[in-house]
Amino acid sequence: MNPFSLFLIRSGITIPAGVLTWFSSILFLDQTFFPSVLYAIVVGSAAYFITDGVIKHRFLKKQDLTRKEYKYINKELKGAKIKIARLNRAVFAVRHFSSLKQRIDLIRVTRKIYRLTKQEPKRFYHAEKFYYSHLDSIVEITEKYALLSTHPKKNRELQLTLRDTRNTLEQLTKSIEEDLHEILTDDIDDLHFELDVVKHTTFKKKDDNLFDESRNLK
Structure with a gap:
């Protein structure tokens, strides 16, 4: 609401x-x-x-929610809002320019999931992996990555750790994109249904027109 x-x-x-x-x-x-x-x-x-x-x-x-369910989802969303704010701060604290686009995409997808769930709380049940697992993981890893990236002297071990962390963040970003797709599954199915109806109606109309034209020619 x-x-x-x-x-x-x-x-x-x-x-x-x-x-x-x-x-x-x-x-x-x-x-x-x-x-x-x-x-x-x-x-x-x-x-x-x-x-x-x-x-x-x-x-x-x-x-299609009870008051108890809505209250519970609202509580989870309030917690998620705080985590997303932490993620936002950590993302822009990272000192690695070449991965900036990836981090911005991460924030964009994360906010999209939160906004959709806020508008339609019933979507929460399609995003449980995001709220119960993926969001926590990506906030924790990004915060640690941001802290390590500000270290003035980066030896080989630290550089390897930062590289592995970037790869992990990339994988988590893909997981979150899959979470978004899962949330939009019903919308995608509805769109496919609408497209099928439109195509069927259009083709039927064309067939009817062709039939009328053939009758007129006779």
């Missing part, structure tokens, strides 16, 4: 409800200013919580 959109919806219902209650209390119930304000606050608060409950219920129903 987009927090800003939620804020607009709740405000769009809460504020008018409170203002209407305030006017009604003064005009129709002969209340003074302060009691009318109190009524407006009570009604506005009730409207806020009711609206919030309805929106969350519809959202969870659409995502």
Whole structure:
């Protein structure tokens, strides 16, 4: 759920409800200013919580999640957000220019997975490898790599270690790209289905046109 959109919806219902209650209390119930304000606050608060409950219920129903599942996923996403921030700092602390593009791609894919899961929490179950394994590994390795890369004197052993770490990061990046593909599996299947429908409809229309033309020629 987009927090800003939620804020607009709740405000769009809460504020008018409170203002209407305030006017009604003064005009129709002969209340003074302060009691009318109190009524407006009570009604506005009730409207806020009711609206919030309805929106969350519809959202969870659409995502096919229980409140318990959504709460758990939200907790995991908060932890993942902190890890991704750590990864971002470590990636740009690494002093190795030739691998910069690879590291930027890593950040891009990682953020993409997080953003998709944030928008549609049910995708979390397609990204469990990412959240439970791959993200932790890549954050830990990147942070250590960033620390070693800043060492002023790099002997042969350290250079070999840095090279092996870059290779490992490359493999992990591929694993995370596979995680992204797994998250998008349903979308890809839906797209293939839509394409098949369009192709079938187009070909059928062409066949019908050809049949009509052949009949007209006769």
